[in-house]
Amino acid sequence: MNVTLDGQDLADRAAAELEDASAQEIIQWASETFGDRLCMTSSMADALMVDLASRVVPGIDVIFLDTGYHFAETIGTRDAAAAVYPINLINVEPQRSVAEQDRDLGPRLHGRNPNICCHLRKVEPLQRALEPYDAWLTGLRRDEATTRRSTKVVQWDRRKRMVKVNPIARWTREEADAYIEANGVLVNPLQYDGYPSIGCAPCTRRVADGDDLRSGRWAGLNKTECGIHL
Numbered sequence: 001m002n003v004t005l006d007g008q009d010l011a012d013r014a015a016a017e018l019e020d021a022s023a024q025e026i027i028q029w030a031s032e033t034f035g036d037r038l039c040m041t042s043s044m045a046d047a048l049m050v051d052l053a054s055r056v057v058p059g060i061d062v063i064f065l066d067t068g069y070h071f072a073e074t075i076g077t078r079d080a081a082a083a084v085y086p087i088n089l090i091n092v093e094p095q096r097s098v099a100e101q102d103r104d105l106g107p108r109l110h111g112r113n114p115n116i117c118c119h120l121r122k123v124e125p126l127q128r129a130l131e132p133y134d135a136w137l138t139g140l141r142r143d144e145a146t147t148r149r150s151t152k153v154v155q156w157d158r159r160k161r162m163v164k165v166n167p168i169a170r171w172t173r174e175e176a177d178a179y180i181e182a183n184g185v186l187v188n189p190l191q192y193d194g195y196p197s198i199g200c201a202p203c204t205r206r207v208a209d210g211d212d213l214r215s216g217r218w219a220g221l222n223k224t225e226c227g228i229h230l
Contacts, residue, residue: 011156011163018153023167026153027056030135030165038165039063039090040137041126044077045198047186048176049139050085052167058086063129063136066091067121068098069110069200077188084186092129094121110202114218121200127160135163143172144197144213173213 010033018026030038039061040053053060064078082089094101101109101120110117130136140151157164168176180187190198194206196213205216 007161007163008156011152011154014154014163015152019170021153023052023171024056026165026167027053027137030137030154030163030167031057034133034135034163037132037134038137039130039133039135041065042078042081042139043198044074044081045188046180046191047077047081047085048180049137049168050081050087051183051185052179053137054085054087059088060137061090061133062087063090063092063126065122065125065129066093067200068094069121069202071188071190071198071201071204073189074198077186080186090129092125094125096120108202110200114203130160130162133162135165137165137167140166140169141171141173141176142169 014029014033018029021029038057040049041063042050044064050062053062062081066075078089078091081087096104101117105116106112109120140148142149142151151166151169153166153169155164155166156162171179179185188195188198194208195204195216196207197217198204199217203218207213207216
C-alpha cells in the first residue's frame with residue numbers, strides 16, 4: 001500500500017462493494033486484505049468495536065490514546081477491556097507529559113488553544129502509532145455528527161496515507177445500543193451519567209436530554225472534532 005492511487009482505488013471499490021455488508025463482513029474483508037498490518041483505535045467510551053473486531057480478528061492491536069487528561073472511568077474501561085477481550089492493547093502517550101506541556105506552553109492549553117492541545121495529545125501521537133499499519137478500524141457512525149454524515153464504510157485517508165475502515169458507519173445509536181445490550185458489551189460508566197460522547201475531562205461536559213450527542217465536547221467553543229477524523 002505504498003502508492004496513494006492504489007490505496008484510493010482500493011478504498012473506493014471496497015466502499016461501493018461493502019456499503020450494504022454487515023459490520024462483521026467489513027471487518028473480515030479488512031483482516032483478509034491487510035493481515036497484521038491492520039489495527040483499530042478505541043476511545044473507550046464503550047467496547048462495542050473492541051467486541052466486534054476481536055470476534056473476527058482475535059488478538060487485534062487496539063490503540064488507545066492516553067492523553068493524560070482522561071476521566072478515571074475511561075482509564076478503568078480501557079483496563080477492563082484489555083482484561084476481558086482477546087486484544088493486544090497499545091497505550092499511546094504524547095511526547096510531552098501534561099506537566100511538561102504546562103511548563104513549555106503554559107497551563108491549560110486546552111482552554112486557550114484546544115486545537116493545538118488536541119494536535120499534540122491526540123493527532124500527532126496517533127500518527128506515530130499508525131506508522132506500522134496499512135489500515136485501521138474505527139467506530140465512526142454517520143449519525144454522530146453533521147461532520148460525519150458522509151463517512152464511508154471504507155475510505156482513503158490522504159493525510160495518513162492509509163485505508164480507514166468504519167464498519168459501523170451505517171449504524172444508528174439505537175442499533176449500537178441494541179448490540180451493546182444483546183452482547184453484554186463493556187460501557188464506560190460515564191455513558192449513564194449524562195456523557196454520551198466522552199473525550200478529555202477538561203473539555204467534556206454533560207449533555208442535556210434531547211441535545212446533540214456531541215454537544216458536550218468543547219462546549220462553548222467553535223470546535224466539534226479533535227482533528228483525527230478531519
